[in-house]
Amino acid sequence: MRNLINFLIKYNHWLLFVLLETVSFVLLFRFNNYQGSVYFTSANRLCGAIYDMTGQVTRYFGLADVNRDLTARNVELEIEVERLTEALEHYTQDTTGIARLRREALAEYTLHEARVVNNSITRPNNFITIDKGRADGIRPEMGVVCGNGVVGIVYLTGASHSIVLPVLNSRSNISCKIKRTDYFGILKWEGGSPQYAYVKDMPRHSEFSLGDTIVTSGHSAVFPAGIPIGTVDDMTDSHDGLSYLLKVRLFTDFARLNNVQIISSAKGTEQTALEDSARIALER
Amino acid sequence: MQHLTRIKWFVLLVILQALVLNHVHFGRFATPLLYIYFILKFNSDTNTKSLILWGFSLGICIDILSNTPGLNAAATVFTAFCRPKLLHVLSTRDPDDKFEPGIRIMGLAAFSRYALAVIFLHSAALNIIDAFSFVNFNILILKILSDALMTLVCVLCIDSVRRER
Numbered sequence: 109m110r111n112l113i114n115f116l117i118k119y120n121h122w123l124l125f126v127l128l129e130t131v132s133f134v135l136l137f138r139f140n141n142y143q144g145s146v147y148f149t150s151a152n153r154l155c156g157a158i159y160d161m162t163g164q165v166t167r168y169f170g171l172a173d174v175n176r177d178l179t180a181r182n183v184e185l186e187i188e189v190e191r192l193t194e195a196l197e198h199y200t201q202d203t204t205g206i207a208r209l210r211r212e213a214l215a216e217y218t219l220h221e222a223r224v225v226n227n228s229i230t231r232p233n234n235f236i237t238i239d240k241g242r243a244d245g246i247r248p249e250m251g252v253v254c255g256n257g258v259v260g261i262v263y264l265t266g267a268s269h270s271i272v273l274p275v276l277n278s279r280s281n282i283s284c285k286i287k288r289t290d291y292f293g294i295l296k297w298e299g300g301s302p303q304y305a306y307v308k309d310m311p312r313h314s315e316f317s318l319g320d321t322i323v324t325s326g327h328s329a330v331f332p333a334g335i336p337i338g339t340v341d342d343m344t345d346s347h348d349g350l351s352y353l354l355k356v357r358l359f360t361d362f363a364r365l366n367n368v369q370i371i372s373s374a375k376g377t378e379q380t381a382l383e384d385s386a387r388i389a390l391e392r
Numbered sequence: 393m394q395h396l397t398r399i400k401w402f403v404l405l406v407i408l409q410a411l412v413l414n415h416v417h418f419g420r421f422a423t424p425l426l427y428i429y430f431i432l433k434f435n436s437d438t439n440t441k442s443l444i445l446w447g448f449s450l451g452i453c454i455d456i457l458s459n460t461p462g463l464n465a466a467a468t469v470f471t472a473f474c475r476p477k478l479l480h481v482l483s484t485r486d487p488d489d490k491f492e493p494g495i496r497i498m499g500l501a502a503f504s505r506y507a508l509a510v511i512f513l514h515s516a517a518l519n520i521i522d523a524f525s526f527v528n529f530n531i532l533i534l535k536i537l538s539d540a541l542m543t544l545v546c547v548l549c550i551d552s553v554r555r556e557r
Contacts, residue, residue, distance in 0.1 A: 121440035125473045128448045129466055136462030149459050162411050230417055232523060235459040271459060
């Protein structure tokens with residue numbers, strides 16, 4: 109016993125070393141499993157305030173490019189809206205119906221504006237911090253988009269800041285489809301360039317061509333259908349050979365993310381609750 | 393007074409690392425991990441326990457600011473734990489001698505050797521824990537080496553500037 113105590117006294121820095129390494133790894137794995145503690149991330153109050161200050165300075169640098177992108181996207185959308193409106197008028201011969209349709213499409217969803225205060229793109233698992241939190245009605249599992257396309261999904265919420273799991277995170281899974289032919293797959297990112305992601309599980313009989321647009325499928329409650337993600341850049345066989353793997357060039361430029369919108373849908377919570385209870389029932 | 397200087401350096405390095413250096417990627421790879429300079433500069437007679445505790449608090453502060461809870465803390469604790477032995481082996485001075493590691497006292501060659509060993513160890517630990525797999529082995533090695541080299545350059549620059557004061 110005395111030898112043991114002597115041993116512990118002599119090598120107590122070993123004990124401290126093992127203890128602190130354990131604490132670090134517990135933190136590391138807790139955060140990697142879903143929903144860690146907000147206090148150990150930049151969604152806590154103090155860090156949020158620090159990043160607010162730096163964000164206010166740095167967000168001006170990319171403003172010109174953001175503006176140009178938005179203008180281009182705006183023009184694109186205007187043209188599309190014009191074309192669709194004409195088509196609709198042609199088919200229905202009813203002009204008052206269009207305004208009603210537009211109202212109905214957006215009625216289910218509420219958009220919250222937010223600013224990106226911290227962002228990374230080069231790590232294997234990237235995170236984005238935004239300046240809206242629980243107090244502003246943000247909840248985990250809400251979809252996040254920007255002017256050009258999909259950004260990611262809210263992961264953790266603090267009182268006034270939240271952490272977003274962007275597409276550029278190996279744990280992000282977003283249901284998507286090919287806009288032209290409606291075949292759907294799952295959007296994954298596997299590290300490397302922040303401009304490209306992959307669509308997995310695209311069936312072998314699906315029809316697509318290079319340059320096709322990929323949009324959200326609307327199958328999950330997170331995103332409404334039809335939000336642009338990117339264009340098909342390249343295609344290969346998946347590792348098991350059962351499906352195609354599409355390389356997608358993302359519309360969103362994550363390196364210059366400034367303003368984002370968070371989508372909350374009234375229907376979404378109901379759908380999620382239903383899917384969760386179904387899953388729990390199956391596991392029993 | 394010495395404590396005050398230490399805390400000043402602590403805050404300075406944490407802020408610098410989290411807000412500026414973490415977003416620097418020379419040639420898409422090399423990120424300077426300058427905060428390890430804090431561990432490098434402890435007196436040679438500092439006991440391992442307090443070194444480990446300082447390392448942990450430094451790592452955890454950077455983690456909290458950069459959304460990687462535990463990552464930098466684990467790597468820094470490991471580095472702090474290894475530092476006394478590395479300093480003992482790599483400095484040519486008497487082991488009982490009390491000194492602050494630096495270019496002025498140790499000489500450029502000895503300090504670079506010691507700094508390179510500590511920095512390399514830190515960079516390796518950090519990147520291996522971060523990647524947590526050896527799938528992209530070449531990229532991992534490249535990242536470890538480029539980070540270490542970049543950090544060494546920064547540490548030598550800062551230390552030589554500090555020396556002249």
